[in-house]
Amino acid sequence: MNKMTRRFELFQIAFIKVDLFDVLDIALISYVLYKAYLFIRGSRAAQMSVGLVLIFLISLLTQLLNMHGLSWIFEKLETVWLIAFVILFQPELRRMLINVGQSRVIRFFVKVSGTHVIDEVLRGAQEIKRLGYGGLIVFVRDTGIKPIIETGLNLQADVSAPLIVSIFNPKSPLHDGAIVIQNEVIAAAKCILPLTQSEEMDPNLGTRHRAAVGLSEESDAIVLVVSEETGALSLASNGRLLLDLEIDTIREMLENAMKANSPN
Secondary structure (H helix, E strand, C coil): CCHHHHCEEEEEEEEEEHHHHHCCCCCCCHHHHHHHHHHHHCCCCHHHHHHHHHHHHHHHHHHHHCCCCHHHHHEEEEEEHHHHHHHHHHHHHHHHHHHHHHHHHHHHHHHCHHHHHHHHHHHHHHHHHHHHCCCEECCCCCCCCHHCCCCCCEEEEEHHHHHHHHHCCCCCCCCCCCCEECCEEEEEEEECCCCCCCCCCCCCCCHHHHHHHHHHHCCCCCCEEEEECCCCCEEEECCEECCCCCHHHHHHHHHHHHHHCCCC
16 A cells, blocks of 8 residues: 555655645545535525534634633534534535436436426426416527526426426416426526527517527527417427427427437
């Protein structure tokens, strides 16, 4: 072991020897902390993190100053810190684990099926059609559409038919615009999509259809449209609009598109 350590030794600062694994360890920790910062930045979790750091610094200060009373209190609280952390950051931890589990690296080794998401979306679309609502649902694939997502309201919610129906209820403040499904969650609602400028579009089609085609022209996203006027279900992909499709046809097309988008 000592021979291996010496072999990977890079340099020495005073009496501290730094080897390749030390550098790798520091780089990984820095990367994890940076990604965690980006994940919680601007959220309520960021404010709670500041509070926890302050408590931790105060506990260190009480030990340095030999303040036995406060040191005893903080020492007793150490046993519940982990539980308190999990309780306070439960929503953020859940979102983080979902993102990690659905990352490309993990999906390369473990195939994650999006069939449940498609089923929920189609159940919601059928209910929207029955109620006479309109709907616009974006499935993100390889091309990122972060600017589009940022035009809407961040949700990061599980995909479910009742939630989709409630979002597109005309009385809902979120019904205008599109919902964006990314990493098998509803990333945002009320998103504004670019309108196509194609002169080949049927002038009788409304804004939802033009927006669906517009986004499909600028990205590889697939957009499902529920017409408020006719109730027809349509798909926009690669700048093309397929009108009035049967539900089984839509399911097959979405499953094939999502399957092609996933690593083998």
